[in-house]
Amino acid sequence: xxxxxxxxxxxxxxxxxxxxxxxxxxxxxxxxxxxxxxxxxxxxxxxxxxxxxxxxxxxxxxxxxxxxxxxxxxxxxxxxxxxxxxxxxxxxxxxxxxxxxxxxxxxxxxxxxxxxxxxxxxxxxxxxxxxxxxxxxxxxxxxxxxxxxxxxxxxxxxxxxxxxxxxxxxxxxxxxxxxxxxx
Amino acid sequence: xxxxxxxxxxxxxxxxxxxxxxxxxxxxxxxxxxxxxxxxxxxxxxxxxxxxxxxxxxxxxxxxxxxxxxxxxxxxxxxxxxxxxxxxxxxxxxxxxxxxxxxxxxxxxxxxxxxxxxxxxxxxxxxxxxxxxxxxxxxxxxxxxxxxxxxxxxxxxxxxxxxxxxxxxxxxxxxxxxxxxxxxxxxxxxxxxxxxxxxxxxxxxxxxxxxxxxxxxxxxxxxxxxxxxxxxxxxxxxxxxxxxxxxxxxxxxxxxxxxxxxxxxxxxxxxxxxxxxxxx
Numbered sequence: 001x002x003x004x005x006x007x008x009x010x011x012x013x014x015x016x017x018x019x020x021x022x023x024x025x026x027x028x029x030x031x032x033x034x035x036x037x038x039x040x041x042x043x044x045x046x047x048x049x050x051x052x053x054x055x056x057x058x059x060x061x062x063x064x065x066x067x068x069x070x071x072x073x074x075x076x077x078x079x080x081x082x083x084x085x086x087x088x089x090x091x092x093x094x095x096x097x098x099x100x101x102x103x104x105x106x107x108x109x110x111x112x113x114x115x116x117x118x119x120x121x122x123x124x125x126x127x128x129x130x131x132x133x134x135x136x137x138x139x140x141x142x143x144x145x146x147x148x149x150x151x152x153x154x155x156x157x158x159x160x161x162x163x164x165x166x167x168x169x170x171x172x173x174x175x176x177x178x179x180x181x182x183x
Numbered sequence: 184x185x186x187x188x189x190x191x192x193x194x195x196x197x198x199x200x201x202x203x204x205x206x207x208x209x210x211x212x213x214x215x216x217x218x219x220x221x222x223x224x225x226x227x228x229x230x231x232x233x234x235x236x237x238x239x240x241x242x243x244x245x246x247x248x249x250x251x252x253x254x255x256x257x258x259x260x261x262x263x264x265x266x267x268x269x270x271x272x273x274x275x276x277x278x279x280x281x282x283x284x285x286x287x288x289x290x291x292x293x294x295x296x297x298x299x300x301x302x303x304x305x306x307x308x309x310x311x312x313x314x315x316x317x318x319x320x321x322x323x324x325x326x327x328x329x330x331x332x333x334x335x336x337x338x339x340x341x342x343x344x345x346x347x348x349x350x351x352x353x354x355x356x357x358x359x360x361x362x363x364x365x366x367x368x369x370x371x372x373x374x375x376x377x378x379x380x381x382x383x384x385x386x387x388x389x390x391x392x393x394x395x396x397x398x399x400x401x402x403x404x405x406x407x408x409x410x411x412x413x414x415x416x417x418x419x420x421x422x423x424x425x426x427x428x429x430x431x432x433x434x435x436x437x438x439x440x441x442x443x444x445x446x447x448x449x450x451x452x453x454x455x456x457x458x459x460x461x462x463x
Contacts, residue, residue, distance in 0.1 A: 040352065040353060041353035041356070042345050053331075057331075061296045130353065130357045
């Protein structure tokens, strides 16, 4: 029996993971539990949407970079057209990314979107238009992040493949050139 | 292969795309002849949080960089911060589109990101609401659009209106928020349907920033409850908001359709103005 098993991989960035989950969970929790404590819709709205917006910012700017090495944003170029940019770390760094981190990242991203959809269905059933507004805003923010990062991941894979083939091709051709020059 | 070196290249945020540098280094390493080196770029300062394992090859290409104070700032802000750990690797990033100057923001400290976003909000606000030479050009006017400013202004306006209201506070807030958000979207669609050339998010961002004068008006009206004062303040801020939105909207459409594009904007701000006056 093999006792010398490698230790189970731990989270490489526990603090980032924590914050990544914190804002999502607190937005959902506040929305669900607030009806027990607060009568005022305004407070519920403002706090939930604020937490959701903070979560959006954290995921887009911090945990996306640190946990999965991806980033996306929008720029307006000189011609006045909008260009969506996707950025990723090079392949070695991506391969070194902690598996647990990226698992947590993607799963919580999808799960929170599903949770908001469920809450939205509840408020739809109860004909509460104002709560539906809250859910709508939070859902929009979540989905924006999901779409952005999924595109980023696909783009990253494509770019890495292209880059790899490009460098291999150039290396190959220059090797052949140098081989011929020697002859 | 320089791929293994590539993740140790520190880059200045204003330097050209990393893919350029990587390709140059690869070309330089492979060719024995004179390497095709791109024209001089600003030297790349190291990022203090990420260890740079130097190789003689890299050092010969890039002159010793001066330390940069912002990247050596390890301050942990109250907002979530995790200094990028060494395992993440360094500043190599592959921009998916084009070779334009891609700011290397993938490994910057979190505090830098926060500062950058905050300063962007302030500069956008100054661009939109205060006179400046670039107002006529929609392409330049709000190049770095962001939705944080509009978000804060809309929420602030809703909160102010809700505070001033003595009854039905929640409804007032919800109505104000929905009106402003939906209004901005519809106004943008209006311009697009008129055959104008604007970018959706840029226009949303602009219309949100133009709410700033109305925010001030609402705040003053909340503090001073005199009807005459309210009317004067609201008309002044209304004129200011419309003046702020005018150049951007009008230059986006065909000159014959200017009025069609501007009228709904004015209408929306007038209705918000009435909301401010009517609340007591």
